[in-house]
Amino acid sequence: xxxxxxxxxxKITETGRQVTLMCHQTWSHSYMFWYRQDLGHGLRLIYYSxxxxxxxKGEVSDGYVVSRSKTENFPLTLESATRSQTSVYFCASSAxxxxxxxxxxxxxxxxxxx
Amino acid sequence: xxxxAQPEDQVNVAEGNPLTVKCTYSVxxxxxxxxxxxxxxxxxxFLLKYITGDNLVKGSYGFEAEFNKSQTSFxxxxxxxxxxxxxxxxxxxRDPNTNAGKSTFGDGTTLTVKP
Numbered sequence: 001x002x003x004x005x006x007x008x009x010x011k012i013t014e015t016g017r018q019v020t021l022m023c024h025q026t027w028s029h030s031y032m033f034w035y036r037q038d039l040g041h042g043l044r045l046i047y048y049s050x051x052x053x054x055x056x057k058g059e060v061s062d063g064y065v066v067s068r069s070k071t072e073n074f075p076l077t078l079e080s081a082t083r084s085q086t087s088v089y090f091c092a093s094s095a096x097x098x099x100x101x102x103x104x105x106x107x108x109x110x111x112x113x114x
Numbered sequence: 115x116x117x118x119a120q121p122e123d124q125v126n127v128a129e130g131n132p133l134t135v136k137c138t139y140s141v142x143x144x145x146x147x148x149x150x151x152x153x154x155x156x157x158x159x160f161l162l163k164y165i166t167g168d169n170l171v172k173g174s175y176g177f178e179a180e181f182n183k184s185q186t187s188f189x190x191x192x193x194x195x196x197x198x199x200x201x202x203x204x205x206x207x208r209d210p211n212t213n214a215g216k217s218t219f220g221d222g223t224t225l226t227v228k229p
Contacts, residue, residue, distance in 0.1 A: 004157075035219075042204060042221040043158075058216070090157055102148075103217065105157035 003027070006091050006106040014114050019078045021109045023091030031094045032074040033103065034058075034066065036087040043090065049074055081113045116141040116209045120220035127195045128228055135190040135223045137205030146208040147188040148217065149179055151201045158204060164188060175199070195227045 004025040013019050023032065030051050035043040035058075045058030047066040055066050063085060065077045074093075078085055089109045094101040117140045127133045139145055146165050150158040162173025169181045179190045188205060202224050206217040 033216075040221060043219040045216060048216060092158075102160050102163065103158075104160070105150075107155075107157045 004091060004093055004104055004106040006089075006109050008109060009107065010110050012112045012114065013081050015081060015083060017081050019081050019111065021076045021078075021089055021091075021111070023074045023076070023106060025072055025074075025091075025093045025104075025106075027093065027095065027104075028071055029093035029095050029104075030071070031096075031101070032068065033092040033094075034064075034074070034076045035090045035092065036060065036085075037090060037108070038087050046076065046089075078111075081111075083113050085111065086113045087111060116145075116207050116218045118205050118207045118218055118220040120203075120205055120223045122223050123221075124224045124226065126226045126228065129197055130194050133192050133195040133199070133225065133227070135203050135205075135225060137188045137190065137220060138186050139188060139205070139207040140186065141207050141209045143209070143211055146210055147179075147181065148206040148208070149173065149177070149188075149190050150204045150206065150219075152204065152222075153201050161190070161203075195225075197227050197229055200225055200227045 007022045033048045034046040037043050044060045049055045049068045052071050068074050091106040092103040094103045119138045148163045149161040152158045162171050164171045164181045172178045177192050202222045204222050205220040208217045
């Protein structure tokens with residue numbers, strides 16, 4: 001019963017490198033989300049996906065790319081990492097298509113860009 | 115646009131005392147409101163939600179929250195705090211008129227319960 005997992009849990013990279021953060025859920029939830037958590041900003045939505053092959057931008061999507069070829073996976077790629085992308089990244093999923101469904105969060109990935 | 119405010123960065127209470135973590139929101143129409151808790155180095159865990167009905171919502175670990183439409187508030191409460199309640203708490207709002215269940219989160223309130 002894995003639920004929702006993220007890998008790696010910790011990542012250090014350098015400015016300009018491409019980095020991919022992985023998210024996997026075992027519930028077959030339709031919706032998946034990527035957030036970043038920064039001190040003083042709470043959680044901000046980067047991208048979300050309503051189903052496989054359907055994705056859309058959130059409020060802070062610049063510099064990020066996502067894909068969703070399979071329902072259970074939702075990788076987030078930083079195409080050319082910048083120091084401002086140092087953050088803790090959370091993936092979440094929810095079952096239903098209605099707005100009342102609860103989001104379940106992964107344990108997070110702490111990314112440091114040097 | 116929807117928004118959430120958690121006016122206190124930090125709340126300190128003594129064990130056994132009641133606690134309140136404040137949240138106010140702005141959204142068109144009737145809101146869906148949520149509280150989440152985050153322990154160190156962990157993801158957010160769902161505590162409770164208000165969708166409709168009774169203004170007092172009961173959730174996990176003895177927490178409850180009161181929805182007040184006139185004050186646009188959704189404060190989290192617990193009658194008797196435990197040291198283990200110390201964590202970071204997030205309020206979130208979801209506009210029922212949007213699809214995909216997108217939520218807006220507050221900046222979080224750190225609750226410290228002292229023995």
